[in-house]
Amino acid sequence: MCGIVAYVGPKEAYPVILKGLKRLEYRGYDSSGVALLDKELKIYKKKGKVAELEESLVGKDLHAHIGIGHTRWATHGEPNDRNAHPHLSASGKLAMIHNGIIENYAQLKQELLKKGYEFKSDTDTEVLLNFIDDIRENNQCSLEEAVRIALKRVVGAYVIIIVDQESPDTLIAARKGSPLVIGIGKDEHFLASDASPIIEYTKEVVYVNDYELAIIKPDELVLKNLGNEKLTPFVQKLDIELAAIEKGGYEHFMLKEIFEQPHTIYDCLRGRLDLSNGQVKMAGVQQNIEQLKNANRIIMVACGTSWHAGLVAEYIFEELCRIPVEVEYASEFRYRNPVIHPGDVIVAISQSGETADTLVAIEKAKEQGAFIFGVLNVVGSSIARASHSGAYTHAGPEIGVASTKAFTAQLAVLTMIALKLAKEKGTIDAARYNNLLHELHAIPEKVEVVLQQKDKIQAIAAKYSNANDFLYLGRGYNFPVALEGALKTKEISYIHAEGYPAAEMKHGPIALVDETLPVVFVATKDAYHEKIVSNIQEIKARKGKVLAVITEGDEIISQLSDDIMVVPEADEIVAPMLNVIPMQLLAYYIGVSKGLDVDKPRNLAKSVTVE
Template identity: 50%
Template sequence: MCGIVGYVGSKEAATLLVEGLRKLEYRGYDSAGVAVLSSNGLEIARAKGKLANLDALLARSPISGTTGIGHTRWATHGKPSDENAHPHRFEKVAVVHNGIIENHIALRDELRAAGHEFASETDTEIFAHLIARELAAGAASLGDAVRSSLESVRGAYALVVTSEDHPSEIVAAKNASPMVLGLGEGENFVASDVPALLSHTRQVIFLEEGEVAEISADRIRLTDLAGKEKTRAAQRIDWSPVMAEKGGHKHFMHKEIHEQPRALADTLRGRFSEDEGDTLVGEVDLDRRTLETVRRITILACGTSWHAGLVGKQLIERLARIPVEVDLASEFRYREPVVDGSVLALAISQSGETIDTLAALREAKRLGARTMAVCNVLGSAIAREADDVLYTHAGPEIGVASTKAFTTQLTALALLAIRLGRLTGHLDAEAGRRWLAALRELPTKVEKALEGEAKVVEVAHAILQARDVLFLGRGPQAPVALEGALKLKEISYIHAEGYAAGEMKHGPIALIETDLPVVVIATKDATYEKTIGNIEEVRARGGKVVAIVTEGDTHVRSIADHVIEVPDCVPLLMPVVTSIPLQLLAYHVADLRGTDVDQPRNLAKSVTVE
C-alpha cells in the first residue's frame, strides 16, 4: 500500500515524481502529492483521489525545482482528504511515509504540550515535527536530524524527508517497509518499489532494516541509526516494467502469496497490550457494558471471507464463549433471520463493497443489531455503514483469487477474539499474553511455510492432470479445506470439493477411486488421530493422499503419497499457516495448465451485483 518517489538531480522534479508515482498506481491509493524545493522555498501540491487530480493541480499552479518527494496514500490514520494527503509539512521540513507509528498518540501529546499544532489526522505528520525540532536544536545535518528523531519512534516506516535548509539532498530511512535507491548519472532516486525507477536507472540498492540514506545528486551515503557509515554495492535489475510491478514474480497472485509475512505483520502492528494481555483494536468501540447486551454474534460473508468467518467462529467461541453463527450473506436476507438488539452482526469483506454482504449488513442493522466489519479498504461502503470497523491492513490485492486478504482476515479475527475474551472475562491476562506471543510468531511461521514451495511444485506436477480433487480437514482445518478447494477450482478450473473430514463417510467417500488426489490437512491437534483414520480410508480405496502435516511428522509420511510440512503452531491459529501450501498448490497447478491466474474466467475481484 502507498507509494513513495524521491529525486535529486537536474531535471524538473514535479514531472518526474508524478511519472514515478504513476508506475506505482497498481499498489492502490486514495490521494497523492508532491513537495518540491523551488526558488520560492518548499512548495507542496496535494489532491484527494487519483493522480489526474494532482496533474490538474500542477497544470494550474506549476512548481519548478530539481529536488523533491512524492507520495500516493492509502489511508490508515485519518480519512482520505487533501489535508491528510502526503507530503506533510512542519516549518521548513516535508515528509512522506509508508507504515504506521505505533506510539503516535504519545508523541503527538508530547509535541502538543511543547506548543506544536497539527494540520492533519495522520501519524506521519509527527515525523515532520520531530525532524524540524531536531534541526532547530542544532542538528549538524538533515541526516543527523532524521536519525535523532527516529530514536523516539516505534513502528514501521519507509520515510523520505526534504528541508528548505538542505535544498540539495533528501534523506530516506527504512524499518519494516520496503525502500529502494536508484543510482543515476548526476541524479539519484529513492522509491518504495522498483517500477518507479526503471525508466531512469537499472542500478539499485535495497535499503535494509534500520538504515538511513543521505541522497544528493552525485552521492548516496548509507548509515545505520547510530550514524555509522555502511557500504554496499549496487545491483542491476533486469526485470521488464510489467514484471517490476509484480516484484519479479510471474503473477500478482504469486507476489501476494509471498507478501503475507509482511501483510500479517501490518495487521498485528501496534495492536498488542502486553501489560493487559489484550489487543488494541482502537477502531472498535466495544467495552464490557456494551458487550453485556450481546447474546450472539452473526458473521456475514461470502466466498473466501465466509471461510474466514468459519474459523472466526471457533476462535470467538473458544476464547470469549459467545455463541457465533456464520451466515452466507447472499442467503441472509431471504430467510427472515432472527435478529434483534442482542445480536452483533459482523460483516467480513476484503473490498468492503461486496453487494451481498452490504445488503446483509443493512438488513441486520434494520432489525436492530449492532454492526461491525472486518475490512481491508478504508472508507468503503461496508466500512462506512458499520458501527465499528477492524481494518486488516493487507494492502491492495490485485489477483482475483484472494490470498493475503484471507490470512489477514483470520489474524484480525484472532485479535478480535482475544479482545472479546478479555472483555467477557473468559480469558485472563496471562492467557491473553500467551495468545499474543503466538500471534507474534505468525509472520515468521508463514515465512517458513513459504520456504516449502519447491515441494508444492512437485505435488502440482503430480496432480496436474486430475479431473477432480477432494480436500479434507477437521476442526479449524475444515474451513481451510473449503478454501483450498475454492482456490484450486477458481484459477485452475479443476473440479474440487472441500469437506469436514468426519463427513467423508456420509457421502463423499463414494467419489474416491483409484488415483483420485485427496488433499488432507493432518496437522497435530486434538483431531489428529481421527484424521489419520480418514487417510487410511482414502488409501483403502486407491486414492492418492497429499498430506499437509506438522513439521517432523514421520507417521503420516509413511502412509501418504506426498507430504508437505508446515511449522507447528497453536491449533486455532494454524489455519493461517496451512493456507499457504494450499494457495501455492492452486497457483502452481494453474500456472502449469496455462490459465489466466490473476484474472480467471467469469470472476471479478469485487462482486458488486447480486
C-alpha cells in the same frame, strides 16, 4: 465488478485512462472501451483484454483532454463489441459508462421503445443513458438535472460517469451501491472504481457516497445530493504507495501476495498485539467493548474466501468467548428474512469493502437494530462507511483475483478481537491467554518457514495438475481451511474440487475415491489428530492418493501419505493461518503448470459489486 476510469484536465486523457484500465484489470472483465471528447465524441471499444483495445487504436485520433474508460464484466448481454462500454446516446451527444445493475431497465426500455428509440446493445446501461437524454430533451433542462430526475426513477445499483459533447470540460458522475473515488490534482481530476489508477498522480481523494452527484471540471469539484443540495467534499489522504500495486519482480500478483503474508500479518498485528503488557489494543473494539462482549450472538456475514475466514472465527469465538456465533453467506442472509434482535452483533468481513451482497445484508441488519462491525481491507470503502465500528486488516492492495493475503489478515484480526473479548468477559484463563498472544505473535515468522517449501510444493502441483477432481478434508479449525483449499483450486486451475469435514466423507464423498482422486488432508496436530489418521487410512484402503498438510515431525501421517507439505507446530487456534499457505501455493502452481492466467481467472471479478 467492472472497472471505471475518467479524466478531465490539461493532460492527454487517453494515456491516463488506458494506464488506469490496465491497473483495474484485476477486477475481472470481458471487454473494454474508451470515449474521448475533442470537439466531437469518439468511442472505441473491444471485446477481450485491454491490450486488444490498445492494439486496435494504433493510428486512431486519440487527442482529448477529457474522457472516460471502462472494463466490463457482462451482466445484461453477452460479451461482445456492441455491448461493451462506453455507450452513445441516440442523440449522439452523450457517452456513458456504468457499473452495477439497473433492475427496472426493462420497464424503462419499453417506455423508450414507445417513443421510437432504437437500441444498439442488449445492456441496461444504454437504456439508462437514453432515459437521461430523453429527460433532458423533453424537459429542456441541464444534464445535471436530467441525471437527478432519472436516478429518482432508477431501481438498482450504479456508478455512472457521463461526458457531454455540449459541455466539453465537464464530467457528471453519480453513485449508489458501487464504489467511486475522485482524485484531486492541480487543475485536474481523476475518477476511478478504486484508488489504484489514481495514486501515481495524487494522494488527495474524495470518496463519493450513495445518492450523491458529482459535477467535475478541471479546476472544480461540486458534490450534491439528489435533492440538489450542495455538499462539502471530504478530502482524504491515500496511504498506499505505487509499489504496492506493482509485481515487484514476481511472475504474478498472486505469488507476490502469497509471499507478502509474513509482512502483512505482521502489519496487522503491529501496534495491536502488546506482548510486554499482555494486551490487545484495538480502538474499534475498545470503544464498543460493552456492545461486543455482551452480544446475545454474533452473526458473521461474508462471501467466498471471507466466508471461510468467518467459519474459522466461529470456532475461535465460541471456544474463547462463549458467545453463540452464526456464519452466513451474505447473499442468502438478506433474502431469507432473518431474525435479528437489538443486541445482536453483525461482523461484516470483506476484502474490498464493496461486496454488494454483504453491503445490502448489513444495511438490512441495521434496520433491525443490529450493531455492525466491519473487518475490511480497504479504507474508506462502502462497508467501512456503513459500519458502526470496525478494524482494518492493513493487508495492502490485493490485486490477484483469488484472495490470499486478505484471508490470513482477516484471521489475524478476528483472532485478536476474540482474545480481547475473552479477556474482558473472563472466559479465558491468564496462562491460555498469554500463550495465545505469543502463538499469534510467532505466526509471521512461521509463515516464512512454510514459504521456503515452494519448490517442493511446485513439484507436487506438477504431479497432480492433470487430475479431474480434488477432495479436501479437515476437522475442527481445519475444516474451513479445507474449504478454502478447494475454492483456490477451483478458482485458479479450473479443476473441480470439494471441501468437506473429514468425518462427513463416509456419508457420501467416499464414493468418489479411486486411484485417480487426489485427497488433500489438512492434518496438523490438534485435538482431532487421531481421528484424521483414521480418515486417511480409509482413503488409502480405497487406493486414493493422499496429500497431507502435516505438523513438522509427524511421522505417522507422513508414512501414510503419498505427498506431504509441512508446517511448523502451532496452537490449533492460530494454525489455520499457517495451514492455508500450502493450499494457496498448490493451487497457484497447478494453475501455472496448466498455462492459465492465475491473476485473472476466467469469469471471476475481484470486487463483486452486483448482487
